[in-house]
Amino acid sequence: MSIFPYIYYMIKSFEITNDDRQIALYAGMVTSAFAFAEFSTGALWGVVSDKVGRKPILLTGMAGTGLSIILFGFAPNLTTALLARALGGLLNGNIGVIQSTVAEVVKVEAHQARAYSIMPFVWCLGTVIGSGLGGTLANPVKSYPSVFLPGTVFDRFPYLLPNLVCAAVVLFGLIIGILFLEETHEDKQNRRDPGLEAGKWILSKFHRTSPEELLLSDKTSFPEETLSLLDEDTQPPEYRSTESSPGLPAKYDLMPEVPPSSLGPIRHPVLVRSTLAVKNAFTRQVLLNLVSFAILAYHTITLEQLMPVLLSMPKSTQPPSLPFKFTGGLALSTEHIGYVLSVQGFLQMIIQLFLFPIVNKRIGSLNTFRLVIFCYPVLYLAIPYVTLAPENLRMACVYLALVCKVTGQAFSYPSASIMLANAAPSRKVLGTLNGVAGSGASFSRAIGPICAGMIQAAGLRLGYLGLAWWASGLVALGGAILTIWMKEEKRLPSCDGVPTDEEAGTMGLVMESTKA
Structure with a gap:
């Protein structure tokens, strides 16, 4: 500007x-x-x-x-x-x-x-x-x-x-x-960050808390914060349009559970899951x-x-x-x-x-x-x-x-x-x-x-x-x-529309087995 x-x-x-x-x-x-x-x-x-x-x-x-x-x-x-x-x-x-x-x-x-x-x-x-x-x-x-x-x-x-x-x-x-x-x-989030550690060390010089305690407090407070947010997420949404619109369809609910042993070897299920997520986005x-x-x-x-x-x-x-x-x-x-x-x-x-x-x-x-x-x-x-x-x-x-x-x-x-x-x-x-x-x-x-x-x-x-x-x-x-x-979609929880690791692994197995 x-x-x-x-x-x-x-x-x-x-x-x-x-x-x-x-x-x-x-x-x-x-x-x-x-x-x-x-x-x-x-x-x-x-x-x-x-x-x-x-x-x-x-x-x-x-x-x-x-x-x-x-x-x-x-x-x-x-x-x-x-x-x-x-x-x-x-x-x-x-x-x-x-x-x-x-x-x-x-x-x-x-x-x-x-x-x-x-x-x-x-x-x-x-x-x-x-x-x-x-x-x-x-x-x-x-x-x-x-x-x-x-x-x-x-x-x-x-x-x-x-x-x-x-x-x-x-x-x-x-x-x-x-x-x-x-x-x-x-x-x-859990990987080591030297820059953040240096920042905590600098902050520790202005507080009585050690850098290790500051880092530990951040890591331990995160789950509680997330839990609190998830609890609040169950409240009725306030920032939604008054216009009604259907939610997004669940993309994985109809996938049958298939025993992994019957599908052969796994070939990069994480990659398959990522490709599917982007394709359906x-x-x-x-x-x-x-x-x-x-x-x-x-x-x-x-x-x-x-x-x-x-x-x-x-x-x-x-x-x-x-x-x-x-x-x-x-x-x-x-x-x-x-x-x-x-x-x-x-x-x-x-x-x-x-x-x-x-x-x-x-x-x-x-x-x-x-x-x-x-x-x-x-x-x-x-x-x-x-x-x-x-x-x-x-x-x-x-x-x-x-x-x-x-x-x-x-x-x-x-x-x-x-x-x-x-x-x-x-x-x-x-x-x-x-x-x-x-x-x-x-x-x-x-x-x-x-x-x-x-x-x-x-x-x-x-x-x-x-x-x-x-x-x-x-x-x-x-x-x-x-x-x-355009329609205003209701915000999905983080798990909606995304397969769990087990579901994604099963889906990857199904797709890979059809190629094999």
């Missing part, structure tokens, strides 16, 4: 084109480079996290992000900027893995809305800090000439400073993750959720790209020809844009933390999702007309548009995550499903800015500022119509 306040001016400093109308296209390419690379590896990181655990993948993603940020700050041209962003995307599969981690930690359906609002809340916090840093620290030689002198590295690379500060924040988060982040994958509702999530990612990333460009573009000198033909932006500075985007993040934090859980509890995740998804097309239709508002009302209209924007994001993304987690027939495949969801969303975020940039460049040549906005509105309308066929 820290690049959005200055991306327009950074692209302009590369002197690629003298036509300001083309800058949106190149800005879209920079935005897309990260997402397209993330798309190419997102599903792979999800599968790997199912194999090696969540923590190693999360730490790898953070390290890759930090390296990418530093390289981006040193970018002297568009090619280097694109490569730096692509490197960050290749090494970062954290979105899907984080969603899997949340699903594994939260075992009570009534706690889902609050839990799934935490990640967007943290994202909003990053938006506040990142946008503020990006807008305030960009081109420091020009903004703070008494501190950053001409001829220094910050003069040659005017957008290095905000990236260095962001890289320092990422490094701090990486250290915290190594020392204190616990593994949530149920098959990997993509139910109709799961597929609808995945497609809906990809569409949501497409039009919201175009919104993220088009808004700063609209704020940065020079004002039009041509009179409008209403209702559709008009051009021009608001000509705000990087500092002002950073402030606006920081306010946007702060508003989203408040909505995410306090309003979303209340609405979700009352009407359910699916209805919450539908509530905002049908409002997006109207928002895309209206935003370009902000530039036509009277001078003294323009910023008020901008903030009103931002309130609508952040409300939509605060409601839609956690609702989509909850619905996908509940639609999954097994927790065993959450990493894979969230990896696929993240990969699909990354592909949408890759093509979205490029398409929006091309459409906007064409629209500006023709005199239609709103063309890219209205095109995104049509995509959002398609995503809204798709929700008509």
Whole structure:
């Protein structure tokens, strides 16, 4: 988020084109480079996290992000900027893995809305800090000439400073993750973690408890916590849609018990069980959720790209020809844009933390999702007309548009995550499903800015500022119509839809015996 306040001016400093109308296209390419690379590896990181655990993948993603940020700050041209962003995307599969981690930690359906609002809340916090840093620290030689002198590295690379500060924040988060982040994958929780042991040792220096006692207390408290959560899970669900929908069918109930001795040798039953789980994971509702999530990612990333460009573009000198033909932006500075985007993040934090859980509890995740998804097309239709508002009302209209924007994001993304987690027939495949969801969303975020940039460049040549906005509105309308066929599944306990070890072994034997 820290690049959005200055991306327009950074692209302009590369002197690629003298036509300001083309800058949106190149800005879209920079935005897309990260997402397209993330798309190419997102599903792979999800599968790997199912194999090696969540923590190693999360730490790898953070390290890759930090390296990418530093390289981006040193970018002297568009090619280097694109490569730096692509490197960050290749090494970062954290979105899907984080969603899997949340699903594994939260075992009570009534706690889902609050839990799934935490990640967007943290994202909003990053938006506040990142946008503020990006807008305030960009081109420091020009903004703070008494501190950053001409001829220094910050003069040659005017957008290095905000990236260095962001890289320092990422490094701090990486250290915290190594020392204190616990593994949530149920098959990997008991393995030795030297980083966690070092963190316990550090904590022991501030407490009278020894590191061994801290580690032991964590291990012994886990079963009690799980038992408590499972007990609570028997309560009536509170975060469900009022719309009735059938539960997922049990996939293994009809499998007859077959004596293992009559079936011949066992050939990798664990592998067979894993293959079956993944094969059965993509139910109709799961597929609808995945497609809906990809569409949501497409039009919201175009919104993220088009808004700063609209704020940065020079004002039009041509009179409008209403209702559709008009051009021009608001000509705000990087500092002002950073402030606006920081306010946007702060508003989203408040909505995410306090309003979303209340609405979700009352009407359910699916209805919450539908509530905002049908409002997006109207928002895309209206935003370009902000530039036509009277001078003294323009910023008020901008903030009103931002309130609508952040409300939509605060409601839609956690609702989509909850619905996908509940639609999954097994927790065993959450990493894979969230990896696929993240990969699909990354592909949408890759093509979205490029398409929006091309459409906007064409629209500006023709005199239609709103063309890219209205095109995104049509995509959002398609995503809204798709929700008509979506149903809200009741969350399954961890054992539902997943064969026990004995059942999986029997199933593996049956399948292998038919091949023999």
